[in-house]
Amino acid sequence: xxxxxxxxxxxxxxxxxxxxLYLYFTKEKIAYVNLNKVYKEFEMKKELENKLISIQxxxxxxxxxxxxxxxxxxxxxxxxxxIDEKEQLMFDQKKEEYRSKKKxxxxxxxxxxxxxxxxxxxxxxxxxxxxxKDHNYDFLLGADNNxxxxxxxxxxxxxDDVIKYINKAxxxxxx
Amino acid sequence: xxxxxxxxFLSAVLSVTIFASCKRGSLGCQDYVKWMDNPNNGFKxxxxxxxxxYTLQYKTxxxxxxxxNKGQPLSPTSLAKGIEQYNDMCYFTLRMETFDKxxxxxxxxxxxxxxxxxxxxxxxxxxxxxxxVLVNTDTVNCGxxxxxxxxxxxxxxDFVLGFxxxxxxxxxxxxxxxxxxxxxxxxxxxTFKSRDINDxxxxxxx
Numbered sequence: 001x002x003x004x005x006x007x008x009x010x011x012x013x014x015x016x017x018x019x020x021l022y023l024y025f026t027k028e029k030i031a032y033v034n035l036n037k038v039y040k041e042f043e044m045k046k047e048l049e050n051k052l053i054s055i056q057x058x059x060x061x062x063x064x065x066x067x068x069x070x071x072x073x074x075x076x077x078x079x080x081x082x083i084d085e086k087e088q089l090m091f092d093q094k095k096e097e098y099r100s101k102k103k104x105x106x107x108x109x110x111x112x113x114x115x116x117x118x119x120x121x122x123x124x125x126x127x128x129x130x131x132x133k134d135h136n137y138d139f140l141l142g143a144d145n146n147x148x149x150x151x152x153x154x155x156x157x158x159x160d161d162v163i164k165y166i167n168k169a170x171x172x173x174x175x
Numbered sequence: 176x177x178x179x180x181x182x183x184f185l186s187a188v189l190s191v192t193i194f195a196s197c198k199r200g201s202l203g204c205q206d207y208v209k210w211m212d213n214p215n216n217g218f219k220x221x222x223x224x225x226x227x228x229y230t231l232q233y234k235t236x237x238x239x240x241x242x243x244n245k246g247q248p249l250s251p252t253s254l255a256k257g258i259e260q261y262n263d264m265c266y267f268t269l270r271m272e273t274f275d276k277x278x279x280x281x282x283x284x285x286x287x288x289x290x291x292x293x294x295x296x297x298x299x300x301x302x303x304x305x306x307x308v309l310v311n312t313d314t315v316n317c318g319x320x321x322x323x324x325x326x327x328x329x330x331x332x333d334f335v336l337g338f339x340x341x342x343x344x345x346x347x348x349x350x351x352x353x354x355x356x357x358x359x360x361x362x363x364x365x366t367f368k369s370r371d372i373n374d375x376x377x378x379x380x381x
């Protein structure tokens with residue numbers, strides 16, 4: 001009777017242990033990342049942002065220089081008794097150059113911003129996906145303060161870890 | 176005393192183990208090539224974005240000498256000669272391939288034959304300008320460039336690249352930069368650790 005009881009207890013214990021292990025190993029692994037934070041801290045974003053600012057600054061210098069020339073012309077014309085035809089022609093040419101350059105630069109700046117944003121998002125998405133795979137996540141959610149995640153405990157926030165990973169991946173250090 | 180001796184013995188064993196794991200030793204020709212081709216050893220790296228995969232192989236001069244000798248064992252003289260012809264440059268092979276391995280990467284997202292020819296011309300002559308190496312605080316432009324044209328028969332395209340370097344040894348990590356404007360993936364970086372480059376295995380000769 002005692003022996004039968006012992007076997008019974010052992011069987012129950014084994015079942016409980018198996019069930020706990022099953023729950024432990026089949027539990028879905030979920031975490032979330034703060035998308036704004038990850039995007040802001042992504043090295044590629046910082047590099048391209050600096051590049052974009054530098055290009056835009058150079059273009060602005062060209063436009064400003066043309067604007068100064070046009071103002072000088074205007075002041076000269078205001079004071080002049082008679083306007084020289086050659087000067088008038090030059091002024092018109094400069095005005096046209098200013099308009100066309102300003103328009104082209106505005107369009108190019110927008111296109112370049114869009115191009116860089118696309119490049120950043122492509123690489124960022126790929127690296128975050130790889131992070132999820134490498135760390136065996138079943139779900140990696142993106143919190144962007146738009147209500148996609150209403151509440152989550154901070155312990156599930158892996159943003160800092162993801163930032164380290166994506167910057168290493170961008171550098172090409174992670175194999 | 177016995178305890179002290181045991182600690183000393185264990186320390187010695189540990190030191191030898193650590194030393195042995197740090198030094199890569201010497202390898203025969205075939206093992207050397209296998210070692211270099213193994214992505215875990217830091218000389219071959221891969222990155223992939225939206226259907227395009229980039230694989231970059233850093234090629235030591237020994238590796239190139241073996242390739243020239245068709246994988247056959249080298250004598251010290253032939254190795255020295257082989258290495259000499261590759262001096263002053265740092266060599267890579269870059270492969271761009273499609274994920275599905277069914278399409279020529281040059282045909283990805285194109286709509287006309289003209290576009291294909293334009294892309295072919297770009298990759299044959301202008302793509303060189305998009306490649307750079309950052310090493311020892313210098314930015315080095317690609318000095319040797321050759322696209323291995325397979326005329327669309329393979330789902331990849333290879334580029335043989337060389338960058339003029341003053342020294343074989345590097346003080347900082349070597350960073351390879353590729354600006355992908357064709358597939359709009361932007362700057363694609365590969366970092367080769369200085370430790371890996373400086374401590375590459377020695378090649379055994381006959």
